[in-house]
Amino acid sequence: MTFRVSQLLWGIVMSTSLWLPAQAVDVRGIRLWAGPDSTRVVLDLSGSAQHSLQILKNPDRVVLDVAGAKLAGGVRAASAGTGAVKQVRMAPRPSGELRIVLDLTRPIQAKSFLAAPNNRYGYRLVVDLGSSQNTDMPVKVEHAPRDARDLVIAVDAGHGGDDPGAIGKNGTREKDVVLAIARELALKINAEPGMKAVLTRDGDYFVPLRDRMRRARAQQADLFVSVHADSIRDRRVDGSSVYILSQRGATDEASRWLAERENASDLIGGVSLDDKDDVLASVLLDLSQSASLSASQVAAERVLRQLNRVGEVRKPQVQQARFMVLKSPDIPSMLVETAYISNPQEELRLRGQMHQAKLAAAIHQGVHDYFYANPPAGTRIAQLASGAAARSAVGAGGDSGL
Numbered sequence: 001m002t003f004r005v006s007q008l009l010w011g012i013v014m015s016t017s018l019w020l021p022a023q024a025v026d027v028r029g030i031r032l033w034a035g036p037d038s039t040r041v042v043l044d045l046s047g048s049a050q051h052s053l054q055i056l057k058n059p060d061r062v063v064l065d066v067a068g069a070k071l072a073g074g075v076r077a078a079s080a081g082t083g084a085v086k087q088v089r090m091a092p093r094p095s096g097e098l099r100i101v102l103d104l105t106r107p108i109q110a111k112s113f114l115a116a117p118n119n120r121y122g123y124r125l126v127v128d129l130g131s132s133q134n135t136d137m138p139v140k141v142e143h144a145p146r147d148a149r150d151l152v153i154a155v156d157a158g159h160g161g162d163d164p165g166a167i168g169k170n171g172t173r174e175k176d177v178v179l180a181i182a183r184e185l186a187l188k189i190n191a192e193p194g195m196k197a198v199l200t201r202d203g204d205y206f207v208p209l210r211d212r213m214r215r216a217r218a219q220q221a222d223l224f225v226s227v228h229a230d231s232i233r234d235r236r237v238d239g240s241s242v243y244i245l246s247q248r249g250a251t252d253e254a255s256r257w258l259a260e261r262e263n264a265s266d267l268i269g270g271v272s273l274d275d276k277d278d279v280l281a282s283v284l285l286d287l288s289q290s291a292s293l294s295a296s297q298v299a300a301e302r303v304l305r306q307l308n309r310v311g312e313v314r315k316p317q318v319q320q321a322r323f324m325v326l327k328s329p330d331i332p333s334m335l336v337e338t339a340y341i342s343n344p345q346e347e348l349r350l351r352g353q354m355h356q357a358k359l360a361a362a363i364h365q366g367v368h369d370y371f372y373a374n375p376p377a378g379t380r381i382a383q384l385a386s387g388a389a390a391r392s393a394v395g396a397g398g399d400s401g402l
């Protein structure tokens, strides 16, 4: 029995390879680029092709065999001496492959992949030579491959449109000042390498609260920062406060997610809940919420610390409340009440561009500090943060030598 099964399998393997002869494909061109650390060789192909790559020594060279390929008329081995490539040699092999040899100036890493057609080019066989940090990544496009993603910060200006938010004694509307601060915050975030801001609203219109959260999730935001200005009957009260979602708010939201998960296609932390049983779904949701809440707490503390430097802080601790916009179960979220618009002095300050910029700078610095202390894996900030740590370690070593 075993024998017959393996015979059958062997038959399938054999016939598959026999029935799929290498497609005839033309090599229509060869292009080379040299960067500071790496050299890229691109073969333009008329179609998809199988290939193999070998790295050989004495002399250093890369050998690329492309199945069923031939050189289109007029294509010549590329000009010599580009980056790590001394010269390119090509010849058909008796087995039907086209062999391409890249003679190298030095021993070097090599990676190859087939790139699918895009709007400029057809199939391309790409060989990357050199110490690029991301040689493990499959790359689909022509651009320099990116090895780390940018952090996404959703910046949410409260209220808007027919919802003015709180209104100061002198008529200042919360929706206007918080939009100015949010825009300034987004500018500062976008000016920083490795971070990208998305505004949930960028004009005087209202966005429903669930839509603000949805926009943040659609952008796969790493952090959600809602910007507001507080109001209270007692006009003497002033200072900023930072809120995160209360445990009670999280519990409410969990029940809602669990109740609605049959018709929700949303993913929680990349996991779908609609195919899980009740217990598993609630455990997964709880894990995600706990992680988000503790990250929210740490990030909010950083922001509060920076706001404390700009001016008065209403309460020295991060506050908790059941604010709707903070309820995303898998995005750390905070709400910043920048000041009391009900306090005439703060109202006046809130209108000033200088103070708006100061508040934005404080929130930005807090966000920056948080992510440099807790960089998510796979982000550019993680690389930058480890670089900064290495530099400061070298610096400390130097100091101790004095």
Ligand SMILES: [Zn+2]
Pocket: 158, 159, 165, 166, 174, 228, 229, 230
């Ligand atoms: Zn508000």
